Amino acid sequence: MTASPRDRADAPPRLALSQISKSFPGVKANEDISLSVRAGEIHAVLGENGAGKSTLVKIIYGVQQADGGSIAWNGETVSIPSPKAARRLGIGMVFQHFSLFDAMTVIENIALGLDEAVDRDELKARVAKVLESYSLPLDPEREVHTLSVGERQRIEIVRCLLQKPKLLIMDEPTSVLTPQEVDRLFETLRQIAAQGCSILYISHKLHEIKALCDTATILRGGRVVGTCDPKVETTRRMAELMIGSELRSIEGAHGGTAGMARLAVSDLSMPGEPPFGTHLKEISFEARAGEILGIAGVAGNGQAELLTALSGERLAASPQMIMLDGKPVATTGAGERRAAGLACVPEERNGHAAVPDFSLAENAILTARYRLPLAPQGFIRLGAVKRFAQAVIGRFDVRTTGPAAPARALSGGNLQKFIMGREIGQEPGVLVVSQPTWGVDAGAAAAIRQALVDLAAKGSAVVVISQDLDELLELADRLCVINEGRLTPPRAVADLKIEEIGLMMGGIHGQPEGAAAHA
Amino acid sequence: MLEWRRRREPSTAMLYLSPLIAIALTMLMGTIVFTAMGYDGLTAVYDFFLLPLLEPQRWPDLGVKAAPLVMIALGLAIGFRANVWNIGAEGQYIMGAIAGTGVALATYEMSGWWILPAMALAGILGGMAWAAIPALLRTRLQVSEILTSLMLTYVAIQALYYLVRGPWKDPDGFNFPQTRMFTPDQTLPIVIPESLVHLGIPAALLIALVTWLVLEKTTAGFAVKVVGLAPAAARHGGFSAERTTWITMLIGGGLAGLAGIFEAAGPFGQLTPQFPVGYGFTAIIVAFLGRLHPLGIVFGGIVLAATYVGGEIAQTTVRLPQAATGMFQALLLFFLLATNVLITYRIGLKAKPAKVAP
Numbered sequence: 001m002t003a004s005p006r007d008r009a010d011a012p013p014r015l016a017l018s019q020i021s022k023s024f025p026g027v028k029a030n031e032d033i034s035l036s037v038r039a040g041e042i043h044a045v046l047g048e049n050g051a052g053k054s055t056l057v058k059i060i061y062g063v064q065q066a067d068g069g070s071i072a073w074n075g076e077t078v079s080i081p082s083p084k085a086a087r088r089l090g091i092g093m094v095f096q097h098f099s100l101f102d103a104m105t106v107i108e109n110i111a112l113g114l115d116e117a118v119d120r121d122e123l124k125a126r127v128a129k130v131l132e133s134y135s136l137p138l139d140p141e142r143e144v145h146t147l148s149v150g151e152r153q154r155i156e157i158v159r160c161l162l163q164k165p166k167l168l169i170m171d172e173p174t175s176v177l178t179p180q181e182v183d184r185l186f187e188t189l190r191q192i193a194a195q196g197c198s199i200l201y202i203s204h205k206l207h208e209i210k211a212l213c214d215t216a217t218i219l220r221g222g223r224v225v226g227t228c229d230p231k232v233e234t235t236r237r238m239a240e241l242m243i244g245s246e247l248r249s250i251e252g253a254h255g256g257t258a259g260m261a262r263l264a265v266s267d268l269s270m271p272g273e274p275p276f277g278t279h280l281k282e283i284s285f286e287a288r289a290g291e292i293l294g295i296a297g298v299a300g301n302g303q304a305e306l307l308t309a310l311s312g313e314r315l316a317a318s319p320q321m322i323m324l325d326g327k328p329v330a331t332t333g334a335g336e337r338r339a340a341g342l343a344c345v346p347e348e349r350n351g352h353a354a355v356p357d358f359s360l361a362e363n364a365i366l367t368a369r370y371r372l373p374l375a376p377q378g379f380i381r382l383g384a385v386k387r388f389a390q391a392v393i394g395r396f397d398v399r400t401t402g403p404a405a406p407a408r409a410l411s412g413g414n415l416q417k418f419i420m421g422r423e424i425g426q427e428p429g430v431l432v433v434s435q436p437t438w439g440v441d442a443g444a445a446a447a448i449r450q451a452l453v454d455l456a457a458k459g460s461a462v463v464v465i466s467q468d469l470d471e472l473l474e475l476a477d478r479l480c481v482i483n484e485g486r487l488t489p490p491r492a493v494a495d496l497k498i499e500e501i502g503l504m505m506g507g508i509h510g511q512p513e514g515a516a517a518h519a
Numbered sequence: 520m521l522e523w524r525r526r527r528e529p530s531t532a533m534l535y536l537s538p539l540i541a542i543a544l545t546m547l548m549g550t551i552v553f554t555a556m557g558y559d560g561l562t563a564v565y566d567f568f569l570l571p572l573l574e575p576q577r578w579p580d581l582g583v584k585a586a587p588l589v590m591i592a593l594g595l596a597i598g599f600r601a602n603v604w605n606i607g608a609e610g611q612y613i614m615g616a617i618a619g620t621g622v623a624l625a626t627y628e629m630s631g632w633w634i635l636p637a638m639a640l641a642g643i644l645g646g647m648a649w650a651a652i653p654a655l656l657r658t659r660l661q662v663s664e665i666l667t668s669l670m671l672t673y674v675a676i677q678a679l680y681y682l683v684r685g686p687w688k689d690p691d692g693f694n695f696p697q698t699r700m701f702t703p704d705q706t707l708p709i710v711i712p713e714s715l716v717h718l719g720i721p722a723a724l725l726i727a728l729v730t731w732l733v734l735e736k737t738t739a740g741f742a743v744k745v746v747g748l749a750p751a752a753a754r755h756g757g758f759s760a761e762r763t764t765w766i767t768m769l770i771g772g773g774l775a776g777l778a779g780i781f782e783a784a785g786p787f788g789q790l791t792p793q794f795p796v797g798y799g800f801t802a803i804i805v806a807f808l809g810r811l812h813p814l815g816i817v818f819g820g821i822v823l824a825a826t827y828v829g830g831e832i833a834q835t836t837v838r839l840p841q842a843a844t845g846m847f848q849a850l851l852l853f854f855l856l857a858t859n860v861l862i863t864y865r866i867g868l869k870a871k872p873a874k875v876a877p
Binding site: 311312313333334335336338344346348351352353354355356357358362365366367369370375378379380409 | 757
């Protein structure tokens, strides 16, 4: 970022945190965190889920108060008791989840977000100026529900820019964007930084940080474990700092020779659950023995609906819409489908894939009783259940006190390993998983991905629904994209470029270049 | 200063202690209220809660009152665990008694061992039928079973009044609004000679044991718990919430109906307008006092039975009004719900937000 104007070397940093600590009952979310951000610098805060990134930015933005440590703003120690105080200092924040009213226009939403009342015409003029100077494409009179996610994010950015911020905090801004939208966002952020505004960029995506940021502070377990120049440091090294152990690579991916179709879906249409469910429209695909089929797509385009339609939690209109090893199952319930060899893992662990208040052993009964003799004739065999749960814990290296531990006591990654182990341990003919490594630390993610590859190698068909393109490119043999409840025909991953996938995903937002995705 | 602090983990100790704390607070508050009203508060509370438990000659009466409470509460607890809120057990209890009495009146001039089982069966079916209405409305039309089951209670009471004053009035009863007395073949046998202890008491204990086994050891019990704790996970695991609603409503109605006919064929020996004494409502307190656990419910049933027995004692000893029983029960439910907060929170001294180790 040579273009960024830098203050003189002896000038105080824009923001300096010194030994910030924050505890919640049972966890030290932040411990002695110190970092400083210069004027015009794009500074990454990098860390796994649970590393303490969110707590740290909430302290900077005044949402939460630190237990100890101090914050200096342009060299002066300040206290930031509220977000309003933060904004008065010149700190703006774009949250991961937007707070917008769908039924109102862009300009109305911006007016609502301001601290002081501003005359409507004056506001229009100011917004127009901001949009123009950063060449942001956004129509102030459009209603929010007609906008794409990227456009909605721009509203939040404009909201911040109107306050002429000196520091802009971006919390995981790319989690719901397509690759093209990410590029566009980065251009805007570079321009903002070039005009002297510092940016604190919160993320766990290394390639983004490498592409965008000047400095990276790496957090692990609430502490700073390293500071580096991401342009110089290798991705692998940063990942290892972030995870705290050496990365394992996945063996045997893309190696499968696809056999016969084990799961065949044809013309599957299903109304979404009211009020906001996505309708599935004429979905057709085959998952073949020995292969991993990836389904990419931006969140909320029918992934959850597709999973519950496949698992049998919602039933289709005609039995032939889903064929499992040649047998029609689209109108049979979840239990029968499992017995026939179709296992599914939904995205949400707590309360969907597992019951938080149940022990691991009880959670094993939840889905494994159809294929394993855990409860013959309706009588639970506690010994068999415990043995199965213990076997899963051992095989998938689940860190826990044992089968009697309640599911809620496990970290997200460990619970996900248990759930994946529970399903893989039943040796299903077809496994459908949604977001298999969502919120899971990298070590556990690698183990889960390896297990999926191994399962396919044994002749099962694996379907991975994920928003993480890197994951899909690493695992999948063939890839489809789901948008607005429609599925594109699968393409072999080997001859697919990431830009092409981005274009397929872009179709969701009605941008003209994405129209090809519907073909 | 004191403050509430959220516990990291819900407290298991408090899960079992809080009902006892609620009982203690009820006794304390009862003492204060009745003293303030000019009664001998301490004696009143002693007679109410402790005398029935301490004097062995009161135990049979305690058992007679606890049996229907336990039976109804067991059925309700199964439903409550599955998030099925059947508040109308009183109506199902009355309908069970009516259905069983119907069999009794039809078999008035017959004799045989089969009559009492037939009455019990009719009682179960009557309660089930009355519970089936809210179940149907909830599963088909998403109508809250809380409202429908509660309102149907008053329909059941009116049905009882109509029958005992009209078609079922005892022809030899000097125009009193009551049915014929049941014959010996229609009456619940006494299991301990020369006492009030009838077959309903061991039956209630047996049902508690079976309920416990079903909840802990079968997939049916598992289904009830999953549907209540995590409906989406239940669907994922292949359990049907609709089916569970039906089964738990029918079990709750069936057990209330059985309790109803046992009460009619036991202590009452006939149907009268005084038959509904609120066991169906009190059983809700019993279920929660027992933490929805079958063995806890046996304990809860005895405590609430004591308030009925103690209420009668205190009417004569300290001349407390009969309504005092209801007041104590309401106090107990109030404190029971209030002390629930101790499971997830603890009280601590307010400290400066310094670095206090968790």
